[in-house]
Amino acid sequence: MSLYKQSLAELRFGLDTRQFSARELTEAFLARVGTHDAVLNSFISRVPEAALLAADQADVRIAAGEKAPLLGIPYAHKDIFCTQGVRTTCGSKMLGDWVAPYDATVHQRLNAAGAVMLGKTNMDEFAMGSSNENSAFGAVKNPWDHAAVPGGSSGGSAAAVAARLVPWATGTDTGGSIRQPAAYCGVTGIKPTYGRVSRYGMIAYASSLDQGGVLAPSAADCAIGLQAMAGHDPRDSTSAAQPVPDYSADLNQSLAGLRIGVPRQWFTAGLDATVAARIEDALRVFEQQGAIRVDIDLPDAELALAAYYLIAPAEASSNLSRFDGVRFGYRCAEPRDLMDLYERSRSEGFGSEVKRRILIGTYALSAGYYDAFYGRAQRARRQVAENFAAAFAQCDVIAGPVAPTVAFDLGAHASDPATMYLEDIYTIPVNLAGLPGMSIPVGFSGLRPVGMQLIGAPFTEARLLATAHQYQQQTDWHLRMPAAYEEGSV
């Protein structure tokens, strides 16, 4: 079988049995990126020389008998993870040519694991967006339908994995930024529990919500990627000091008796009928495997949306104050004085959506408005967390849609940015409560993929991955890829 269609376990077997070398594997994927990415625009930076060097080092380790799951296997980083020696732009003109002076913990871990980075993927600027159209490096196309967005903010990672330009990619998720693009591009994505993956060196958007994770074709692939990324990091004060289970070993947990909660409030008028039908199909597959469907209440999605669009901008306005035209990246030309330098550097360096969120956040935190906005939003956050706690008293896993629709057309929300926020209505509550969530492909509406969301209690990633994996043993949606990206089709 062609290398680009193989799972991470199959690639591991091929490398360990010398069917191909890490160099050959890396060359094969680099060639695919070279062939296809001019159209897709899923990468901001490619690093072919560094990738081949890393592949050669992996071949030496493999030859020495080392066994490690990701050793010699290519991947791509969302361009939000700091990488020494390779520019980290965060999708922004502000950091257009900025090179981080240190590696993110996630990058250090993947380097130590011998994973081979092919480049850094496109994203909405500072991870703010649901379409990848807010990138200073241009929009990304959805490989299933070039008229559609790939979702965001990890849109480049999702598109690259869907087109099989990389076997897997990292992502980050603050309000849905792994799960929604995974759904739109027909790949599997996992956002772990808040604190599971270190945020050190992951450029901050909203620090109490941001969490790194994985996008890959299958849940089994996600398990391998997450295993390498997860774990306690003393350099991130919010990192969880919890042991990391063996995610791959736990994949074969049976679904028999698993109680799957289906939120009544999520299957209402706002949900596209075809998306709802594909979710119902998937629920039947779970039931055939012995899972028990439980209808549950999960109210307050609109309340969560309101809370998120104050909390996230408030934290962003604080985090992004560091980009001042003095210490990092972009500076405006010929500043008149210091205030002009600050104001014009930030006005020219940030895109419209980032500026909107900074302004909203500054307003929400300003004197006289803090209690009315930020304080109320934090109370709403507790309400959302309590709703989930009540739901998990009745079920083990929650299942529902990832987004109200399939991928929308490029430019569809350009004239009214707030309407795009509604795309996040099912994903945002999960971030507010800090829970792990996944998206798995469950079919199509026309050309465009449909994703199902699985949500678990804190630190139940193993259960979620196993639930997804058992579904993927019975279905082949995760194995489908867009025909235009098959070899020989160009």
Add this chain to the structure above:
Amino acid sequence: MSLNANQLKHVAHLSRIAIDEAQVPAMLQDLNAILAFAEQLQDPRLDKLMPMAHPLDQTQPLRPDRVTERDERVVLQAGAPAVAQGLFLVPQVIES
């Protein structure tokens, strides 16, 4: 609660973001569409709840008060727009 033009200009200044007068009406429309979501937060059920800052209600860990970082000024300043003799350069702020 919605923003008016004067409040927007004040918030833009607090944010250190220059805005053109011509942009103000469109920005007000976009920002007030976002703030309209906040009406939801007047829900009286929230009155009795404690604000939640960390999703898992964790508190900050403490560590010994020991120096852990070396001086890496040269490396850290490499990404700055203008540097000389170990200093970040900005327009003159003190009159000569």
